[in-house]
Amino acid sequence: AQSVTQPDIHITVSEGASLELRCNYSYGATPYLFWYVQSPGQGLQLLLKYFSGDTLVQGIKGFEAEFKRSQSSFNLRKPSVHWSDAAEYFCAVGLNNDMRFGAGTRLTVKP
Amino acid sequence: SAVISQKPSRDICQRGTSLTIQCQVDSQVTMMFWYRQQPGQSLTLIATANQGSEATYESGFVIDKFPISRPNLTFSTLTVSNMSPEDSSIYLCSAGTANTEAFFGQGTRLTVV
Numbered sequence: 001a002q003s004v005t006q007p008d009i010h011i012t013v014s015e016g017a018s019l020e021l022r023c024n025y026s027y028g029a030t031p032y033l034f035w036y037v038q039s040p041g042q043g044l045q046l047l048l049k050y051f052s053g054d055t056l057v058q059g060i061k062g063f064e065a066e067f068k069r070s071q072s073s074f075n076l077r078k079p080s081v082h083w084s085d086a087a088e089y090f091c092a093v094g095l096n097n098d099m100r101f102g103a104g105t106r107l108t109v110k111p
Numbered sequence: 112s113a114v115i116s117q118k119p120s121r122d123i124c125q126r127g128t129s130l131t132i133q134c135q136v137d138s139q140v141t142m143m144f145w146y147r148q149q150p151g152q153s154l155t156l157i158a159t160a161n162q163g164s165e166a167t168y169e170s171g172f173v174i175d176k177f178p179i180s181r182p183n184l185t186f187s188t189l190t191v192s193n194m195s196p197e198d199s200s201i202y203l204c205s206a207g208t209a210n211t212e213a214f215f216g217q218g219t220r221l222t223v224v
Contacts, residue, residue, distance in 0.1 A: 090154070092213075
């Protein structure tokens with residue numbers, strides 16, 4: 001069955017520090033991969049997506065993610081976190097309009 | 112990309128009543144979806160709204176409780192019927208075309224008292 005796992009429920013980093021949010025998936029084929037961000041009281045905003053090609057994808061707000069087929073992973077990274085990055089982050093996988101979301105990782109940024 | 116307008120943005124409703132949430136997309140899209148996000152939880156797909164036919168519901172969701180309309184390629188509604196406090200959630204509409212990213216509305220925060 002298709003599934004998405006975000007192992008970290010809550011992560012706290014200091015402002016200016018680097019960030020990596022983990023995402024693993026289980027799927028019968030290579031799905032399309034997404035990262036969304038949800039600020040408090042807001043809808044979901046797409047950060048980046050992977051459909052095919054270069055496995056390192058760049059997104060908005062300085063985020064990037066790397067697709068590793070051998071590990072079934074699509075981890076999100078940012079070299080220097082800003083206080084405004086505090087939010088909930090969701091990894092999602094989809095194929096043929098069947099989109100599944102991970103449980104989410106809540107990011108707290110310390111001053 | 113698509114811009115999705117969802118209303119109401121929030122509502123407080125009495126138990127036993129029904130609420131209809133509207134979702135308007137600024138362009139024609141193939142697929143429209145309705146999700147529920149319970150407090151502190153991830154998104155759970157309720158159903159896929161199909162234009163011109165009945166919605167396709169996920170396990171655990173039924174048409175009598177969550178009737179959906181999709182009269183055209185830019186609009187859909189979700190009704191939460193006979194509400195109870197357990198229905199208090201954020202309801203999100205999303206839209207996209209086949210095998211592209213989904214775009215989301217701002218959500219409807221429903222509180223049932």
